[in-house]
Amino acid sequence: MAWTWFHRLGSPPYIYSLAARLTPWFAWPAAALILGGLYGGLVLAPPDYQQGDGFRIIYVHAPSAWMSLMVYMTMAISAGVGLIWRMKVAHAVAASCAPVGASFTVCALVTGSLWGQPMWGTYWEWDPRLTSELILLFLYLGYMGLRSAMEDVQRADRSSAVLAVVGIVNVPIIHYSVTWWNSLHQAPSVMKLARPAMPASMLIPLLMMLLGFTLFFVAVLLVRLRGEILSRERSASWIREAVST
């Protein structure tokens, strides 16, 4: 009895309609938070005493970097669920995550190198966090490459799921080995619990952006998931009913 909700999550028609109903509940708050956060970060927050207005790129960079890891986690966990319980929907979630995560990673890399130009005097610095972000991009590309190389959807699902799970074991190893290899980046300034290094006028818009990006990801994921389910179940009869209404 207690597991019926879990079994219902395995049903593509149920997820398809659930995703359609849930999308606006994530999309609108995401839009409000991102617009509010941008206004707070780009207009209201005072310039940094050291970096001037250059620091404002953090309002896009930090949330993108955060999301690039968070999406990989989501992808690997749902791939693992799909591998263990053989849930088609979980594999569809993992497949929908990968391009979104890769885009967030590219966004974090581009904003990071744009910030690097005035701050470090160079577009690319072999800084540990940028480097591990770059390796993360390669992991996403490998995942997407493996999926696209296999024509059989089930085999692509399960092979790429193994890769995602192997990748998640490696992500912390790669992160720490790269950190140990070289360190130039600023020390993390958000998560100092005792005394935040940022005044509230800077921190609140950043937290709004983080939450907004997370909700934005969920909304995009739900839309992509519906597309993925449509293309996987295109020969099923419920699709005809769902699309005609």
Next chain:
Amino acid sequence: MHRSAAAAAPRRAGAGALAMTSALAAARLTLVRDLRLAFRKRGQLVQPLVFFAIVTTLFPLAISPELSRLRDVAPGVLWVAALLSSLLALEFLFRDDAHDGTLEQYALSGQSLTWLLFAKTVAHWLLTGLPLAVMAPLAGLSLGVPASAVPGIVVSVAVGSVALSLIGSVGAALTLGVKRSGALLSLLTLPLSMPVLIFGARATELSIKGGDFSAPLQLLGALAVLGVTLAPLATAAAVRINLE
């Protein structure tokens, strides 16, 4: 009657022996088989080593013949060349056995596929990783590395290539069902191998400078142990998926 009993007896004995073959014994037999097969095709065996020698020769030609400059880049050159030649050798790991159906027989044999594939990976390391560890100091000497650094290079390449073979076995298993898998295999394997490259090159650099290289060597060992414990499971899962 007498003849049929004589014919049945060995069959029964054979069946009993088969049932008693433990996972370790089966793995040992696989290892011996793979080594024997490899030594019948010596040309293929030498290819990754020749590739390693050629790549390390390219760098003096591309950078400069000055030994002082080459010595600075030697750790990176050795490790990038080792990584690439182990990648090249990965294509031989499962390909032939997947083609002629041996892997399917392994999967159906009732033996632990994890152990059998682990044995194949060990054979692969003995045939490619270990010779690389012997070759690397020779290539290093040609790059102006002092003779005192030779033990450090041998040990770090030997330990690091264990991790490389195991990471590579997962990639090779995942790309079994893909036709032209070379580029995809490198896309899957290289990002996962970067920690090995970092610690391996660091250990080599410290041994060239005459420092204590035990810290990066221990990290390399940790990666190898982690690979031994986890990679065969992932490899077996990936092979099973691609045999379905």
